[in-house]
């Protein structure tokens with residue numbers, strides 16, 4: 001049985017919630033999937049104060065005491081994760097953004113490999129496609145396998161025509177998500193993903209030191225030497241390009257001063 005959770009960033013059980021609910025019901029109807037809706041508004045999520053302790057020294061030192069770790073644990077224990085938000089002023093809702101900021105350190109030390117992710121944005125009129133792209137990028141940065149997100153548009157009251165368009169889009173996307181849930185969890189990385197990994201790990205290796213959590217995390221995972229975040233079989237071309245990315249990062253690191261040791 002696969003577990004899929006949806007983290008919903010609307011205070012209302014209306015459009016975003018109804019769409020997520022349909023999406024999850026579709027997944028369950030395909031078989032072998034159990035689902036859960038997690039309302040971010042039911043959780044205590046503080047606003048990040050920007051001290052960067054999580055980034056530099058470790059997330060356990062964060063001075064904020066909230067439900068961040070409960071939410072991360074829920075994602076750790078799932079095979080699939082959906083972020084869903086209404087469009088508020090051309091962005092995700094404030095609650096969703098607070099949550100994403102609380103995950104800031106995970107962009108430095110990605111962890112959700114092998115899990116499928118998508119996002120759903122509900123809006124009245126305009127701006128949601130950019131939010132979907134943003135949330136696609138967010139999911140990628142967290143380490144997930146991405147199914148590109150879905151922007152749903154309707155003004156209230158929702159007409160039958162709008163609703164049937166929405167339902168069709170949900171049906172299509174939920175099927176793609178389901179297919180990905182049942183595909184290899186650790187795919188060979190694209191060139192772009194390989195580049196991001198190789199350049200960031202080489203930069204980190206050369207510019208940081210063992211007083212930084214990022215440095216130690218990468219070292220412990222063996223990421224300073226590995227081909228990619230996880231075991232994968234790169235073809236000859238990608239192996240060579242990977243080395244090229246490492247040397248490009250080493251060249252640009254030479255132009256920067258290494259970070260001083262933290263005291």
Ligand SMILES: Cc1cc2nc3c(=O)[nH]c(=O)nc-3n(C[C@H](O)[C@H](O)[C@H](O)COP(=O)(O)O)c2cc1C
Pocket residue numbers: 010011012013014015016017086087088089090091122123124125126127128
């Ligand atoms: C504060 C606020 C800002 C909004 N900004 C936008 C916007 O920029 N673009 C848009 O298309 N809809 C916007 N909307 C409309 C909502 O996206 C729309 O009503 C959506 O269906 C709300 O989802 P919900 O029912 O799940 O809360 C806004 C709504 C609110 C309350």
